[in-house]
Amino acid sequence: MDALKKQPIRKLRKPAEILKLNPERNPYSTRIFEYADLIWFDGVESARSDLKNIEFLHGPLVVDxxxxxxxxxxxxxxxxPEKRFLGFELRFKRLVFAAKKLKKGEINNVRLIRSLAEVATxxxxxxxxxxxxxxxxxxxxxxxxxxxRLIQPAFLETLHQLLMSQGRFVFKTDHQEYFQSSLEFLQGDSRFEVSHLCHDLHQSEIENIPxxxxxxxxxxxLPVYYVELQKI
Ligand SMILES: C[S@@+](CC[C@H](N)C(=O)[O-])C[C@H]1O[C@@H](n2cnc3c(N)ncnc32)[C@H](O)[C@@H]1O
Incomplete structure:
Protein backbone atom coordinates (compact mmCIF):
# COMPACT_ATOMS: atom_id res chain seq x y z
CA MET A 1 0.00 0.00 0.00
CA ASP A 2 2.83 2.34 0.88
CA ALA A 3 4.06 2.37 -2.72
CA LEU A 4 0.75 3.88 -3.82
CA LYS A 5 1.08 6.92 -1.58
CA LYS A 6 1.81 10.12 -3.44
CA GLN A 7 5.36 11.33 -2.96
CA PRO A 8 5.42 14.58 -0.96
CA ILE A 9 6.78 17.45 -3.02
CA ARG A 10 8.52 20.40 -1.45
CA LYS A 11 7.63 23.83 -2.79
CA LEU A 12 10.06 25.21 -5.35
CA ARG A 13 10.12 28.89 -6.11
CA LYS A 14 10.66 29.63 -9.76
CA PRO A 15 13.75 31.62 -10.85
CA ALA A 16 11.70 34.60 -12.00
CA GLU A 17 9.89 34.75 -8.69
CA ILE A 18 13.14 34.58 -6.76
CA LEU A 19 14.53 37.46 -8.82
CA LYS A 20 11.41 39.51 -8.16
CA LEU A 21 11.59 38.84 -4.45
CA ASN A 22 15.25 39.68 -3.96
CA PRO A 23 17.44 40.21 -7.02
CA GLU A 24 20.63 40.47 -4.97
CA ARG A 25 20.05 37.38 -2.92
CA ASN A 26 21.68 34.91 -5.25
CA PRO A 27 23.65 36.13 -8.30
CA TYR A 28 23.66 32.62 -9.76
CA SER A 29 19.90 32.75 -10.16
CA THR A 30 20.40 35.22 -13.02
CA ARG A 31 23.44 33.46 -14.40
CA ILE A 32 21.47 30.35 -15.34
CA PHE A 33 19.97 32.47 -18.14
CA GLU A 34 23.46 32.72 -19.68
CA TYR A 35 23.29 28.97 -20.25
CA ALA A 36 19.72 28.77 -21.53
CA ASP A 37 20.84 26.29 -24.20
CA LEU A 38 22.01 23.88 -21.49
CA ILE A 39 19.81 24.65 -18.47
CA TRP A 40 16.07 24.35 -18.69
CA PHE A 41 13.94 25.56 -15.81
CA ASP A 42 10.49 26.17 -14.41
CA GLY A 43 9.23 29.70 -14.70
CA VAL A 44 7.63 29.71 -18.12
CA GLU A 45 4.01 28.63 -18.29
CA SER A 46 3.73 25.19 -19.93
CA ALA A 47 7.52 24.83 -20.22
CA ARG A 48 7.32 21.24 -19.12
CA SER A 49 4.80 20.13 -21.71
CA ASP A 50 6.73 21.99 -24.43
CA LEU A 51 9.94 20.31 -23.37
CA LYS A 52 8.39 16.88 -23.55
CA ASN A 53 8.28 17.45 -27.29
CA ILE A 54 11.94 18.38 -27.57
CA GLU A 55 13.76 15.72 -29.49
CA PHE A 56 16.59 15.45 -26.95
CA LEU A 57 14.11 14.15 -24.37
CA HIS A 58 12.83 11.32 -26.54
CA GLY A 59 15.63 9.16 -25.16
CA PRO A 60 17.06 6.76 -24.46
CA LEU A 61 18.26 8.93 -21.59
CA VAL A 62 20.74 8.60 -18.76
CA VAL A 63 19.39 10.66 -15.86
CA ASP A 64 21.14 11.95 -12.72
CA PRO A 81 29.38 10.54 -26.47
CA GLU A 82 26.60 8.70 -28.33
CA LYS A 83 24.26 8.77 -25.28
CA ARG A 84 22.03 11.57 -24.00
CA PHE A 85 22.33 12.72 -20.40
CA LEU A 86 19.98 14.76 -18.25
CA GLY A 87 20.72 16.19 -14.78
CA PHE A 88 18.17 17.50 -12.29
CA GLU A 89 19.41 19.97 -9.70
CA LEU A 90 17.90 22.66 -7.48
CA ARG A 91 20.83 24.87 -6.63
CA PHE A 92 21.58 27.67 -9.07
CA LYS A 93 25.29 27.81 -8.26
CA ARG A 94 25.76 24.09 -8.91
CA LEU A 95 23.82 24.33 -12.16
CA VAL A 96 25.98 27.21 -13.35
CA PHE A 97 29.17 25.34 -12.40
CA ALA A 98 27.94 22.25 -14.23
CA ALA A 99 26.98 24.21 -17.35
CA LYS A 100 30.35 25.99 -17.34
CA LYS A 101 32.19 22.65 -17.30
CA LEU A 102 30.06 21.31 -20.13
CA LYS A 103 30.72 24.41 -22.25
CA LYS A 104 34.43 24.32 -21.53
CA GLY A 105 34.65 20.65 -22.47
CA GLU A 106 32.49 21.19 -25.57
CA ILE A 107 30.20 18.44 -24.30
CA ASN A 108 26.98 18.55 -26.26
CA ASN A 109 25.14 15.48 -25.03
CA VAL A 110 24.09 16.77 -21.57
CA ARG A 111 21.19 18.99 -20.52
CA LEU A 112 20.38 20.25 -17.04
CA ILE A 113 16.97 20.89 -15.55
CA ARG A 114 16.40 23.19 -12.60
CA SER A 115 13.57 21.33 -10.99
CA LEU A 116 12.69 19.00 -8.17
CA ALA A 117 13.70 15.44 -8.93
CA GLU A 118 10.35 14.36 -7.48
CA VAL A 119 8.57 15.76 -10.54
CA ALA A 120 10.91 14.25 -13.14
CA THR A 121 7.91 12.52 -14.76
CA ARG A 149 13.90 11.91 1.28
CA LEU A 150 13.94 11.34 -2.44
CA ILE A 151 14.20 7.57 -2.11
CA GLN A 152 11.02 6.40 -0.41
CA PRO A 153 8.30 3.90 -1.36
CA ALA A 154 6.44 6.36 -3.59
CA PHE A 155 9.66 6.95 -5.58
CA LEU A 156 9.28 3.44 -6.99
CA GLU A 157 6.25 4.66 -8.95
CA THR A 158 8.35 7.44 -10.52
CA LEU A 159 11.10 4.96 -11.24
CA HIS A 160 8.78 2.44 -12.81
CA GLN A 161 7.22 5.10 -15.02
CA LEU A 162 10.53 6.57 -16.21
CA LEU A 163 12.55 3.42 -16.87
CA MET A 164 12.24 1.47 -20.08
CA SER A 165 11.98 -2.31 -19.86
CA GLN A 166 15.36 -3.66 -18.61
CA GLY A 167 16.25 -0.07 -17.62
CA ARG A 168 18.53 0.28 -14.59
CA PHE A 169 18.49 2.32 -11.40
CA VAL A 170 21.64 3.00 -9.35
CA PHE A 171 21.58 4.40 -5.80
CA LYS A 172 24.84 5.32 -4.06
CA THR A 173 25.09 6.77 -0.57
CA ASP A 174 27.42 7.08 2.40
CA HIS A 175 24.43 7.02 4.77
CA GLN A 176 23.99 3.54 6.19
CA GLU A 177 20.54 4.02 7.73
CA TYR A 178 19.16 5.64 4.55
CA PHE A 179 20.57 2.76 2.53
CA GLN A 180 19.30 -0.03 4.80
CA SER A 181 15.81 1.39 5.18
CA SER A 182 15.58 1.97 1.40
CA LEU A 183 16.66 -1.60 0.69
CA GLU A 184 13.59 -2.87 2.54
CA PHE A 185 11.22 -1.51 -0.11
CA LEU A 186 13.63 -1.58 -3.08
CA GLN A 187 14.18 -5.31 -2.64
CA GLY A 188 10.52 -5.99 -1.94
CA ASP A 189 9.10 -4.68 -5.23
CA SER A 190 8.50 -7.48 -7.73
CA ARG A 191 8.62 -5.06 -10.70
CA PHE A 192 12.40 -4.76 -10.22
CA GLU A 193 15.23 -7.12 -9.48
CA VAL A 194 18.43 -6.31 -7.63
CA SER A 195 21.36 -6.81 -9.99
CA HIS A 196 24.16 -5.51 -7.70
CA LEU A 197 24.33 -4.89 -3.99
CA CYS A 198 27.47 -3.77 -2.24
CA HIS A 199 28.35 -2.30 1.16
CA ASP A 200 31.76 -0.97 0.17
CA LEU A 201 31.77 0.12 -3.45
CA HIS A 202 35.42 1.13 -3.55
CA GLN A 203 36.53 -2.36 -2.50
CA SER A 204 34.44 -3.96 -5.26
CA GLU A 205 34.89 -4.62 -8.98
CA ILE A 206 31.78 -2.61 -9.92
CA GLU A 207 32.48 -0.10 -12.68
CA ASN A 208 32.13 3.32 -11.14
CA ILE A 209 32.45 7.02 -11.91
CA PRO A 210 32.97 8.85 -8.62
CA LEU A 222 33.97 6.13 4.64
CA PRO A 223 32.39 3.21 2.79
CA VAL A 224 29.98 3.82 -0.06
CA TYR A 225 26.80 1.74 -0.22
CA TYR A 226 25.61 0.75 -3.67
CA VAL A 227 22.52 -0.91 -5.05
CA GLU A 228 21.49 -1.43 -8.65
CA LEU A 229 18.02 -2.49 -9.75
CA GLN A 230 16.74 -3.55 -13.12
CA LYS A 231 13.16 -3.06 -14.27
CA ILE A 232 11.70 -6.42 -15.25
C1 LIG B 1 24.58 15.66 -1.29
S1 LIG B 1 24.47 16.45 -2.84
C2 LIG B 1 25.12 15.24 -3.98
C3 LIG B 1 25.49 15.85 -5.31
C4 LIG B 1 26.03 14.86 -6.34
N1 LIG B 1 25.03 13.90 -6.72
C5 LIG B 1 27.26 14.15 -5.83
O1 LIG B 1 27.16 12.95 -5.52
O2 LIG B 1 28.32 14.78 -5.73
C6 LIG B 1 22.73 16.38 -3.16
C7 LIG B 1 22.35 17.28 -4.32
O3 LIG B 1 20.98 17.11 -4.63
C8 LIG B 1 20.37 18.39 -4.82
N2 LIG B 1 18.97 18.20 -4.43
C9 LIG B 1 18.47 18.04 -3.19
N3 LIG B 1 17.16 17.81 -3.23
C10 LIG B 1 16.81 17.80 -4.54
C11 LIG B 1 15.59 17.62 -5.23
N4 LIG B 1 14.48 17.36 -4.55
N5 LIG B 1 15.59 17.68 -6.58
C12 LIG B 1 16.74 17.93 -7.27
N6 LIG B 1 17.93 18.12 -6.66
C13 LIG B 1 17.97 18.05 -5.32
C14 LIG B 1 21.14 19.31 -3.90
O4 LIG B 1 21.04 20.66 -4.29
C15 LIG B 1 22.54 18.76 -4.03
O5 LIG B 1 23.27 19.35 -5.08
Whole structure:
Protein backbone atom coordinates (compact mmCIF):
# COMPACT_ATOMS: atom_id res chain seq x y z
CA MET A 1 0.00 0.00 0.00
CA ASP A 2 2.83 2.34 0.88
CA ALA A 3 4.06 2.37 -2.72
CA LEU A 4 0.75 3.88 -3.82
CA LYS A 5 1.08 6.92 -1.58
CA LYS A 6 1.81 10.12 -3.44
CA GLN A 7 5.36 11.33 -2.96
CA PRO A 8 5.42 14.58 -0.96
CA ILE A 9 6.78 17.45 -3.02
CA ARG A 10 8.52 20.40 -1.45
CA LYS A 11 7.63 23.83 -2.79
CA LEU A 12 10.06 25.21 -5.35
CA ARG A 13 10.12 28.89 -6.11
CA LYS A 14 10.66 29.63 -9.76
CA PRO A 15 13.75 31.62 -10.85
CA ALA A 16 11.70 34.60 -12.00
CA GLU A 17 9.89 34.75 -8.69
CA ILE A 18 13.14 34.58 -6.76
CA LEU A 19 14.53 37.46 -8.82
CA LYS A 20 11.41 39.51 -8.16
CA LEU A 21 11.59 38.84 -4.45
CA ASN A 22 15.25 39.68 -3.96
CA PRO A 23 17.44 40.21 -7.02
CA GLU A 24 20.63 40.47 -4.97
CA ARG A 25 20.05 37.38 -2.92
CA ASN A 26 21.68 34.91 -5.25
CA PRO A 27 23.65 36.13 -8.30
CA TYR A 28 23.66 32.62 -9.76
CA SER A 29 19.90 32.75 -10.16
CA THR A 30 20.40 35.22 -13.02
CA ARG A 31 23.44 33.46 -14.40
CA ILE A 32 21.47 30.35 -15.34
CA PHE A 33 19.97 32.47 -18.14
CA GLU A 34 23.46 32.72 -19.68
CA TYR A 35 23.29 28.97 -20.25
CA ALA A 36 19.72 28.77 -21.53
CA ASP A 37 20.84 26.29 -24.20
CA LEU A 38 22.01 23.88 -21.49
CA ILE A 39 19.81 24.65 -18.47
CA TRP A 40 16.07 24.35 -18.69
CA PHE A 41 13.94 25.56 -15.81
CA ASP A 42 10.49 26.17 -14.41
CA GLY A 43 9.23 29.70 -14.70
CA VAL A 44 7.63 29.71 -18.12
CA GLU A 45 4.01 28.63 -18.29
CA SER A 46 3.73 25.19 -19.93
CA ALA A 47 7.52 24.83 -20.22
CA ARG A 48 7.32 21.24 -19.12
CA SER A 49 4.80 20.13 -21.71
CA ASP A 50 6.73 21.99 -24.43
CA LEU A 51 9.94 20.31 -23.37
CA LYS A 52 8.39 16.88 -23.55
CA ASN A 53 8.28 17.45 -27.29
CA ILE A 54 11.94 18.38 -27.57
CA GLU A 55 13.76 15.72 -29.49
CA PHE A 56 16.59 15.45 -26.95
CA LEU A 57 14.11 14.15 -24.37
CA HIS A 58 12.83 11.32 -26.54
CA GLY A 59 15.63 9.16 -25.16
CA PRO A 60 17.06 6.76 -24.46
CA LEU A 61 18.26 8.93 -21.59
CA VAL A 62 20.74 8.60 -18.76
CA VAL A 63 19.39 10.66 -15.86
CA ASP A 64 21.14 11.95 -12.72
CA UNK A 65 18.74 13.21 -10.03
CA UNK A 66 20.46 15.80 -7.81
CA UNK A 67 23.47 16.08 -10.09
CA UNK A 68 25.32 18.74 -8.06
CA UNK A 69 27.98 20.58 -10.05
CA UNK A 70 28.04 17.97 -12.77
CA UNK A 71 31.40 16.16 -12.48
CA UNK A 72 29.73 12.78 -12.74
CA UNK A 73 27.66 13.77 -15.76
CA UNK A 74 30.64 15.36 -17.47
CA UNK A 75 32.79 12.25 -17.11
CA UNK A 76 29.99 9.90 -18.03
CA UNK A 77 29.08 11.93 -21.11
CA UNK A 78 32.72 12.03 -22.25
CA UNK A 79 32.92 8.26 -21.93
CA UNK A 80 29.70 7.72 -23.92
CA PRO A 81 29.38 10.54 -26.47
CA GLU A 82 26.60 8.70 -28.33
CA LYS A 83 24.26 8.77 -25.28
CA ARG A 84 22.03 11.57 -24.00
CA PHE A 85 22.33 12.72 -20.40
CA LEU A 86 19.98 14.76 -18.25
CA GLY A 87 20.72 16.19 -14.78
CA PHE A 88 18.17 17.50 -12.29
CA GLU A 89 19.41 19.97 -9.70
CA LEU A 90 17.90 22.66 -7.48
CA ARG A 91 20.83 24.87 -6.63
CA PHE A 92 21.58 27.67 -9.07
CA LYS A 93 25.29 27.81 -8.26
CA ARG A 94 25.76 24.09 -8.91
CA LEU A 95 23.82 24.33 -12.16
CA VAL A 96 25.98 27.21 -13.35
CA PHE A 97 29.17 25.34 -12.40
CA ALA A 98 27.94 22.25 -14.23
CA ALA A 99 26.98 24.21 -17.35
CA LYS A 100 30.35 25.99 -17.34
CA LYS A 101 32.19 22.65 -17.30
CA LEU A 102 30.06 21.31 -20.13
CA LYS A 103 30.72 24.41 -22.25
CA LYS A 104 34.43 24.32 -21.53
CA GLY A 105 34.65 20.65 -22.47
CA GLU A 106 32.49 21.19 -25.57
CA ILE A 107 30.20 18.44 -24.30
CA ASN A 108 26.98 18.55 -26.26
CA ASN A 109 25.14 15.48 -25.03
CA VAL A 110 24.09 16.77 -21.57
CA ARG A 111 21.19 18.99 -20.52
CA LEU A 112 20.38 20.25 -17.04
CA ILE A 113 16.97 20.89 -15.55
CA ARG A 114 16.40 23.19 -12.60
CA SER A 115 13.57 21.33 -10.99
CA LEU A 116 12.69 19.00 -8.17
CA ALA A 117 13.70 15.44 -8.93
CA GLU A 118 10.35 14.36 -7.48
CA VAL A 119 8.57 15.76 -10.54
CA ALA A 120 10.91 14.25 -13.14
CA THR A 121 7.91 12.52 -14.76
CA UNK A 122 6.54 15.93 -15.68
CA UNK A 123 9.60 16.53 -17.86
CA UNK A 124 10.47 13.10 -19.19
CA UNK A 125 8.35 10.76 -21.28
CA UNK A 126 7.40 7.43 -19.72
CA UNK A 127 9.75 4.58 -20.58
CA UNK A 128 12.49 6.78 -22.05
CA UNK A 129 15.19 6.30 -19.39
CA UNK A 130 17.76 3.53 -19.78
CA UNK A 131 19.73 4.39 -16.64
CA UNK A 132 18.78 6.53 -13.66
CA UNK A 133 21.31 7.53 -11.01
CA UNK A 134 20.66 8.93 -7.56
CA UNK A 135 24.09 9.69 -6.13
CA UNK A 136 24.40 10.73 -2.50
CA UNK A 137 20.98 12.31 -2.12
CA UNK A 138 20.41 14.52 0.93
CA UNK A 139 19.95 11.97 3.75
CA UNK A 140 17.57 14.03 5.95
CA UNK A 141 18.90 12.12 9.00
CA UNK A 142 16.39 13.42 11.56
CA UNK A 143 13.38 11.14 11.88
CA UNK A 144 10.88 13.98 11.49
CA UNK A 145 12.55 15.05 8.21
CA UNK A 146 12.70 11.63 6.56
CA UNK A 147 9.51 12.39 4.67
CA UNK A 148 11.68 14.73 2.53
CA ARG A 149 13.90 11.91 1.28
CA LEU A 150 13.94 11.34 -2.44
CA ILE A 151 14.20 7.57 -2.11
CA GLN A 152 11.02 6.40 -0.41
CA PRO A 153 8.30 3.90 -1.36
CA ALA A 154 6.44 6.36 -3.59
CA PHE A 155 9.66 6.95 -5.58
CA LEU A 156 9.28 3.44 -6.99
CA GLU A 157 6.25 4.66 -8.95
CA THR A 158 8.35 7.44 -10.52
CA LEU A 159 11.10 4.96 -11.24
CA HIS A 160 8.78 2.44 -12.81
CA GLN A 161 7.22 5.10 -15.02
CA LEU A 162 10.53 6.57 -16.21
CA LEU A 163 12.55 3.42 -16.87
CA MET A 164 12.24 1.47 -20.08
CA SER A 165 11.98 -2.31 -19.86
CA GLN A 166 15.36 -3.66 -18.61
CA GLY A 167 16.25 -0.07 -17.62
CA ARG A 168 18.53 0.28 -14.59
CA PHE A 169 18.49 2.32 -11.40
CA VAL A 170 21.64 3.00 -9.35
CA PHE A 171 21.58 4.40 -5.80
CA LYS A 172 24.84 5.32 -4.06
CA THR A 173 25.09 6.77 -0.57
CA ASP A 174 27.42 7.08 2.40
CA HIS A 175 24.43 7.02 4.77
CA GLN A 176 23.99 3.54 6.19
CA GLU A 177 20.54 4.02 7.73
CA TYR A 178 19.16 5.64 4.55
CA PHE A 179 20.57 2.76 2.53
CA GLN A 180 19.30 -0.03 4.80
CA SER A 181 15.81 1.39 5.18
CA SER A 182 15.58 1.97 1.40
CA LEU A 183 16.66 -1.60 0.69
CA GLU A 184 13.59 -2.87 2.54
CA PHE A 185 11.22 -1.51 -0.11
CA LEU A 186 13.63 -1.58 -3.08
CA GLN A 187 14.18 -5.31 -2.64
CA GLY A 188 10.52 -5.99 -1.94
CA ASP A 189 9.10 -4.68 -5.23
CA SER A 190 8.50 -7.48 -7.73
CA ARG A 191 8.62 -5.06 -10.70
CA PHE A 192 12.40 -4.76 -10.22
CA GLU A 193 15.23 -7.12 -9.48
CA VAL A 194 18.43 -6.31 -7.63
CA SER A 195 21.36 -6.81 -9.99
CA HIS A 196 24.16 -5.51 -7.70
CA LEU A 197 24.33 -4.89 -3.99
CA CYS A 198 27.47 -3.77 -2.24
CA HIS A 199 28.35 -2.30 1.16
CA ASP A 200 31.76 -0.97 0.17
CA LEU A 201 31.77 0.12 -3.45
CA HIS A 202 35.42 1.13 -3.55
CA GLN A 203 36.53 -2.36 -2.50
CA SER A 204 34.44 -3.96 -5.26
CA GLU A 205 34.89 -4.62 -8.98
CA ILE A 206 31.78 -2.61 -9.92
CA GLU A 207 32.48 -0.10 -12.68
CA ASN A 208 32.13 3.32 -11.14
CA ILE A 209 32.45 7.02 -11.91
CA PRO A 210 32.97 8.85 -8.62
CA UNK A 211 30.96 11.99 -7.88
CA UNK A 212 32.13 15.10 -6.01
CA UNK A 213 30.55 14.00 -2.73
CA UNK A 214 31.82 10.47 -3.22
CA UNK A 215 35.43 11.65 -3.44
CA UNK A 216 34.94 13.60 -0.25
CA UNK A 217 33.61 10.57 1.62
CA UNK A 218 36.33 8.38 0.13
CA UNK A 219 39.02 10.77 1.38
CA UNK A 220 37.51 10.39 4.86
CA UNK A 221 37.77 6.58 4.60
CA LEU A 222 33.97 6.13 4.64
CA PRO A 223 32.39 3.21 2.79
CA VAL A 224 29.98 3.82 -0.06
CA TYR A 225 26.80 1.74 -0.22
CA TYR A 226 25.61 0.75 -3.67
CA VAL A 227 22.52 -0.91 -5.05
CA GLU A 228 21.49 -1.43 -8.65
CA LEU A 229 18.02 -2.49 -9.75
CA GLN A 230 16.74 -3.55 -13.12
CA LYS A 231 13.16 -3.06 -14.27
CA ILE A 232 11.70 -6.42 -15.25
C1 LIG B 1 24.58 15.66 -1.29
S1 LIG B 1 24.47 16.45 -2.84
C2 LIG B 1 25.12 15.24 -3.98
C3 LIG B 1 25.49 15.85 -5.31
C4 LIG B 1 26.03 14.86 -6.34
N1 LIG B 1 25.03 13.90 -6.72
C5 LIG B 1 27.26 14.15 -5.83
O1 LIG B 1 27.16 12.95 -5.52
O2 LIG B 1 28.32 14.78 -5.73
C6 LIG B 1 22.73 16.38 -3.16
C7 LIG B 1 22.35 17.28 -4.32
O3 LIG B 1 20.98 17.11 -4.63
C8 LIG B 1 20.37 18.39 -4.82
N2 LIG B 1 18.97 18.20 -4.43
C9 LIG B 1 18.47 18.04 -3.19
N3 LIG B 1 17.16 17.81 -3.23
C10 LIG B 1 16.81 17.80 -4.54
C11 LIG B 1 15.59 17.62 -5.23
N4 LIG B 1 14.48 17.36 -4.55
N5 LIG B 1 15.59 17.68 -6.58
C12 LIG B 1 16.74 17.93 -7.27
N6 LIG B 1 17.93 18.12 -6.66
C13 LIG B 1 17.97 18.05 -5.32
C14 LIG B 1 21.14 19.31 -3.90
O4 LIG B 1 21.04 20.66 -4.29
C15 LIG B 1 22.54 18.76 -4.03
O5 LIG B 1 23.27 19.35 -5.08
Missing amino acids: LGCGSGNFLRQFALRY EWIRPGSVELLHVNFPDPWPKKKHRKN TEFELLFKSQG
